Amino acid sequence: MRRAPFARRLAALLAAALLAAFGLGGCQGSKGQETSAPPEKASSGIATKLSGPVEITFWHAMTGKHEEALRTIAENFTKEHPDIRIKLEAQGNYGDLQQKLTAAAKSHTLPVMAQVIETWVTDFRQNGLVADLTPYIENPEIGWNKQELDDIVEVFRKANQWDGKYYSLPFSKSTQILYYNTDYFQELGLQPPKTWDELKEAAKKLTGEKNGRRVIGMGFENSVGWQFHQWVKQAGGRYVDEATGEVLFDSPEGREALGFLVGLFQEEVARLAGEDQYVSNPFGRGDVGMYIGSSAGIPFVAKAAEGNIHWAAAPVPAGEEKAVAFAGNAVAVFDSAKPEEKLAAWLFIKYLLNTDNTVFWAKSTGYLPIRYSALETKEWQDYVAQNPAYGVGTRQFDYGFFDPRIPGFDAALKEIDKEIQAALLGQKSADAALRDAARAAQAAIDRAKERAK
Amino acid sequence: MVRDALSKGTIYLLLSLGGVLMLLPFLWMLSTSLKAPNQVAVLPPAWVPVPPHWENYAEALRMAPFGRYFVNSVIVTTLSTIGELLTTILAAYAFARIRFWGREVLFSLLLGTMMVPGEVLLVPNYLTLTKLGWIDTYAALIVPWTASVFAIFLYRQHLLSVPRELGYAARVDGAGDFRFLWEILVPITKPALVTIALLKAIGSWNAFLWPLIVTNSREMRTLPVGLTAFTTEAGTAYELLMAASAFVIVPMVVLFLLFQRHIVEGISRAGIKG
Numbered sequence: 001m002r003r004a005p006f007a008r009r010l011a012a013l014l015a016a017a018l019l020a021a022f023g024l025g026g027c028q029g030s031k032g033q034e035t036s037a038p039p040e041k042a043s044s045g046i047a048t049k050l051s052g053p054v055e056i057t058f059w060h061a062m063t064g065k066h067e068e069a070l071r072t073i074a075e076n077f078t079k080e081h082p083d084i085r086i087k088l089e090a091q092g093n094y095g096d097l098q099q100k101l102t103a104a105a106k107s108h109t110l111p112v113m114a115q116v117i118e119t120w121v122t123d124f125r126q127n128g129l130v131a132d133l134t135p136y137i138e139n140p141e142i143g144w145n146k147q148e149l150d151d152i153v154e155v156f157r158k159a160n161q162w163d164g165k166y167y168s169l170p171f172s173k174s175t176q177i178l179y180y181n182t183d184y185f186q187e188l189g190l191q192p193p194k195t196w197d198e199l200k201e202a203a204k205k206l207t208g209e210k211n212g213r214r215v216i217g218m219g220f221e222n223s224v225g226w227q228f229h230q231w232v233k234q235a236g237g238r239y240v241d242e243a244t245g246e247v248l249f250d251s252p253e254g255r256e257a258l259g260f261l262v263g264l265f266q267e268e269v270a271r272l273a274g275e276d277q278y279v280s281n282p283f284g285r286g287d288v289g290m291y292i293g294s295s296a297g298i299p300f301v302a303k304a305a306e307g308n309i310h311w312a313a314a315p316v317p318a319g320e321e322k323a324v325a326f327a328g329n330a331v332a333v334f335d336s337a338k339p340e341e342k343l344a345a346w347l348f349i350k351y352l353l354n355t356d357n358t359v360f361w362a363k364s365t366g367y368l369p370i371r372y373s374a375l376e377t378k379e380w381q382d383y384v385a386q387n388p389a390y391g392v393g394t395r396q397f398d399y400g401f402f403d404p405r406i407p408g409f410d411a412a413l414k415e416i417d418k419e420i421q422a423a424l425l426g427q428k429s430a431d432a433a434l435r436d437a438a439r440a441a442q443a444a445i446d447r448a449k450e451r452a453k
Numbered sequence: 454m455v456r457d458a459l460s461k462g463t464i465y466l467l468l469s470l471g472g473v474l475m476l477l478p479f480l481w482m483l484s485t486s487l488k489a490p491n492q493v494a495v496l497p498p499a500w501v502p503v504p505p506h507w508e509n510y511a512e513a514l515r516m517a518p519f520g521r522y523f524v525n526s527v528i529v530t531t532l533s534t535i536g537e538l539l540t541t542i543l544a545a546y547a548f549a550r551i552r553f554w555g556r557e558v559l560f561s562l563l564l565g566t567m568m569v570p571g572e573v574l575l576v577p578n579y580l581t582l583t584k585l586g587w588i589d590t591y592a593a594l595i596v597p598w599t600a601s602v603f604a605i606f607l608y609r610q611h612l613l614s615v616p617r618e619l620g621y622a623a624r625v626d627g628a629g630d631f632r633f634l635w636e637i638l639v640p641i642t643k644p645a646l647v648t649i650a651l652l653k654a655i656g657s658w659n660a661f662l663w664p665l666i667v668t669n670s671r672e673m674r675t676l677p678v679g680l681t682a683f684t685t686e687a688g689t690a691y692e693l694l695m696a697a698s699a700f701v702i703v704p705m706v707v708l709f710l711l712f713q714r715h716i717v718e719g720i721s722r723a724g725i726k727g
Contacts, residue, residue, distance in 0.1 A: 281494035
């Protein structure tokens, strides 16, 4: 997942702060409840049959071709369930969507369901806004059996569980992969790096003059601060404790991770994307030998590279441990919806996430299939044979992880990003940056915790 | 004479250079809108794309219902501009020409509201609209924008600059406030009103966040919201975005070319007595 532009995020932040001041951040919805746990509901209290036609609104952040694909799925669904109509409403990018959901929650005009990011769900859940989907999943009539549920890729499933219950389900998922320039790699007799040492070695060899062009071996996205979690985990360290909100990366492992990255920059074999925002452009014109970025960027790399360079993708190299971040979004149903609307939304989610549709979605958008069975389908295998880069992400399922879903993490991330960048650009020593990042991140998380009380 | 011509020449040269510099982003937009995706980020930039990819325009327009967005933008821009002109003329006249209790305090309060950043007002305004049941309607897109403190301030300064004697003369001739305002003041302050209308039209045409927040369905969205169709979380299709942008700004460029003389006049005369 990439971050929204600064101005947009600032606006979202302001709106959030305002809502906090108004008391929504506190305990709107969970009236009189002291704990952060949502009100318990009898799992039998769900509707399992529709008594008439239902229309449900689905707010999403998909644009252009992604939106078209979503529309196709919704239309096909209505053909199978003529009594349910899905009203798709695009709400801009993720920042806009979050802002709108916040405003809608405050004014009690939430849609029936929405595309969400798991970190938001923590907030929604604390405020009693999202419906617990577990009773639907476990219902013998309309739910999934154990096998079907286990078919959803484990790392995605876990990212949508809170205290063993599902408040959202994975939908559009992406991961980090290594993009590399096959022309340069062949010329130098290099193989895609599998370890940190090989990565550094390759970066050194790739750096230099090539056909009158200054090439830098390794590229990092401007949002490298978000990747830092991955590097810390690879060094064997821990990042932030999801249970306590304690920031843990100011550790020997954290120092090792940042030290490694800073080392690449000090030896001038690595660069940031810079004004292009994403490395896909510099990589596509041959200025960068390889880079680690989101698998959702494959279409952009392909476009930028066309006619300029040849390229391929490989799994992210490993450190002490193998660890790769998975990101993206999920779908959630809001508790304010009527029982029949919730049922209709569940039926749609079930359809949206079935094997055929997850393959269709992955093929049309570049996101990853979210089911193991999808990887076995002929359709997907043919597709990957044609487009090998799309198959790389799914090879990393077994050591995937996701960001802690705690309040204040977005704000903490911003602080971390700032400090990591300062270290990479040589404006600050690695140790000082790490210490300051940890301190600022902890403060941001503590503030959010304080507000949530 | 020669020295005059020389210095004049230098001035024109500098101004032309400045003009070209100002135009660069615009030219970049036009040039990028005709590029193939792999040409967009090439360094140094290729200013003349060979061959030009005209199909970018067709493709860009296919990505979202731009026809509908265009109609909505025209409706919203026109009505909110007319609305703002009406409220501005009436309010500014009251503040400039009518003596009433608390006038100065009221005017200061009004100016004070300009200090409140728009982002802070977003959620309260949204709540108000929800209560009114206006979400996803033209009313939500238009009504909140039919008054502008800045416009009232600007127009009031213009009205203050009109000699008081004109008002006395009109009164002697038997004209009331209303007639004096519409038949004498409005015609002689036309440049100011054109300025206000143009600023409004441009602002309204380009508004993004508000239309996005208060509307839900595709049928109610405006052009700037449509431009988001080219941005994803992993990158932006610049060639399509620029093609759509070029299409979106054409009406504003035409308006500006038609009325640019009035804009300069309207702003440069604000607050000057005489």
